[in-house]
Amino acid sequence: MGTLKPSSLVGITVLAALASLTACAARRMQGDSAGVAWSVSDLTTSERTATAPGYKGDGRAKDYRYVMVLRDSRGVGVTFREVESIIMVGAGFTPTPRTRTVNLRLPPKDQLRLVMTDSVWTVLPQWFEGTAKPVNLDPVARKVFLGTDDHGEPVKLILEFRLEGIPLRDKNAPPPRKELTS
Numbered sequence: 001m002g003t004l005k006p007s008s009l010v011g012i013t014v015l016a017a018l019a020s021l022t023a024c025a026a027r028r029m030q031g032d033s034a035g036v037a038w039s040v041s042d043l044t045t046s047e048r049t050a051t052a053p054g055y056k057g058d059g060r061a062k063d064y065r066y067v068m069v070l071r072d073s074r075g076v077g078v079t080f081r082e083v084e085s086i087i088m089v090g091a092g093f094t095p096t097p098r099t100r101t102v103n104l105r106l107p108p109k110d111q112l113r114l115v116m117t118d119s120v121w122t123v124l125p126q127w128f129e130g131t132a133k134p135v136n137l138d139p140v141a142r143k144v145f146l147g148t149d150d151h152g153e154p155v156k157l158i159l160e161f162r163l164e165g166i167p168l169r170d171k172n173a174p175p176p177r178k179e180l181t182s
Contacts, residue, residue, distance in 0.1 A: 035074025
C-alpha cells in the first residue's frame with residue numbers, strides 16, 4: 001500500500017472521534033489523522049439563567065469553555081474559513097448546526113490554540129401552561145473545520161467529543177492565541 005503525498009490529496013477528512021450517544025461510548029479528547037492532531041482541555045463551566053422566545057424566564061443553561069489545540073505534523077499549513085458547531089444532547093432533541101465564517105491559520109509544523117464556548121440547556125423553561133423540565137444530559141460536541149491547505153487542496157476536519165469529559169485546566173499550559181465562541 002503506497003503513501004499519500006500532500007499534493008495528491010483531493011481532500012482531507014479527519015474523523016477524529018466518532019462518539020455515539022450511548023453510555024458506553026469512549027470519551028476521546030484527542031486524536032490524529034492525515035497529519036493533523038487535535039486535543040481539547042482546560043475545561044471551565046458555569047451555569048446561567050437562560051430564556052428563549054415564547055418561554056418564561058425560568059430556564060437554565062450550562063456553558064462549557066475549553067481550549068482546542070490543532071497541530072500540523074505533515075508540514076503543510078491550512079487556512080480554515082468556516083467552523084460548524086453542533087451540540088448533540090440525546091433522543092428527543094434536534095441539534096441546530098451553527099456555522100461561523102472565520103480566518104484561522106494553522107501554520108506548517110505549528111499549532112493553533114482556540115478558546116471555544118458551547119452552551120446547553122440544563123432546565124428547559126416553562127412554555128405557556130407547561131412546567132420547566134430539568135435535563136440530565138451528557139452533551140456531545142461536533143466541530144467541522146473547513147478550509148484549504150497551502151497546496152490549494154480542500155480540508156475538512158471533523159472532531160467529536162463529550163463536553164463533560166474534557167480535562168480541567170492545566171496551570172502550566174500556555175494561554176490560547178484565539179477565542180472562538182460557537
